[in-house]
Amino acid sequence: MDSKGQRVNDREDTADTSHRVTTQRCEHLEPTQVRSLLRLNLNPARVVVLLHDDSEQAPWRYKAAYRREMVECFQAISAEPDVRAVVVSGAGKIFTAGMDLGDMMGSMLIDGADTAMKALKKTTNIRQLQETFSVIEKCPKPVIAAVHSACVGGGVDLITACDIRLCTQDAWFQIKHVDIWLPADVGTLQRLPKVIGNDSLARELAFTGRRFKAEEAKQMGLVSGIYPDREAVLEAALDLATAIASKSPIAVQVTKISMVHFRDHSVQEGLGHVALWNSTMLQSEGVAEGMQASMKKRKPEFSKLGELLSQSVLRNVLSVAASRLLDSEGRESTGIPMSLWQRF
């Protein structure tokens, strides 16, 4: 049974039934929805796993539809109260090869005679592209990137918009844009210096397009943990997301909104911002309950928004999600390894 007293399916149940159970839990999000480039999996620890799905193209890269799909996914995730944290991972050999260069070439030039009109159109187009990753930052739920192997070009744009980055030992990163005559314009140049707190190094990497490996990424503060392989990094990201999801969603989400604000404002402006937020937040019943529970060394009993789901519920729904990843002959198809799903 889940926390609402509804029956949660056993692993043996079919994908169809699991769909019913999971959609009962989410009004705005279709966990089984398979988009052309992204796959969403939701578990009742309120963690969404967003997979770069490379079943139709390897290595995985950003096709034109990706922008729309990312915006749709993150808008749905933002609006869905049952989702507490997000993990972004890749299902293929590498995390991402960045922008699909074939697609990009096809959309480079704009028709028309007037340069200013063309520039205006292009500006709108670039602003839309920027939204692909800005939606991650605008989403109040923490987003964790689990990177394996290559993370090239737009991949760095993506992960710098995430809240936390973990990677595998074999991960490598490259701000590749200079190699293809393209000034990076969708977030890396704005966010990377702030993520790593080293403007000189950010410029060096952006000017040269030098590849750098996991150890250096950790040393500069781009990633906060290195794991042996894809399964291990995904597991670590899920553990972290589950831990975050067990905390007060109000506290976590206001913390994210505030930290994004603090990055771009002075200390005084930041203090003003949090004072305004907390003038409302501190009137929540959950705060009093959280404080009392902490003093009495017991688990807080939050109302619906703050409630925790048990590990057994998590295990059931993860298993159901995993069963969806099996192909018709019962083999693991792609994405998240069965052994990892079964661990929960």
Ligand SMILES: CCC/C=C/C=C/C(=O)SCCNC(=O)CCNC(=O)[C@H](O)C(C)(C)COP(=O)(O)OP(=O)(O)OC[C@H]1O[C@@H](n2cnc3c(N)ncnc32)[C@H](O)[C@@H]1OP(=O)(O)O
């Ligand atoms: C959405 C918001 C806006 C985003 C903007 C982003 C901008 C950028 O990302 S700029 C950087 C663009 N990316 C690249 O330049 C990467 C180029 N690719 C590589 O460096 C390597 O392919 C890679 C290290 C990723 C993988 O190497 P590997 O040896 O494993 O594979 P390859 O043999 O090189 O590639 C296999 C086939 O895939 C094709 N391919 C690879 N990357 C791309 C790509 N980005 N776009 C289009 N096609 C790509 C490659 O040409 C091979 O094709 P084929 O020869 O037909 O087998």
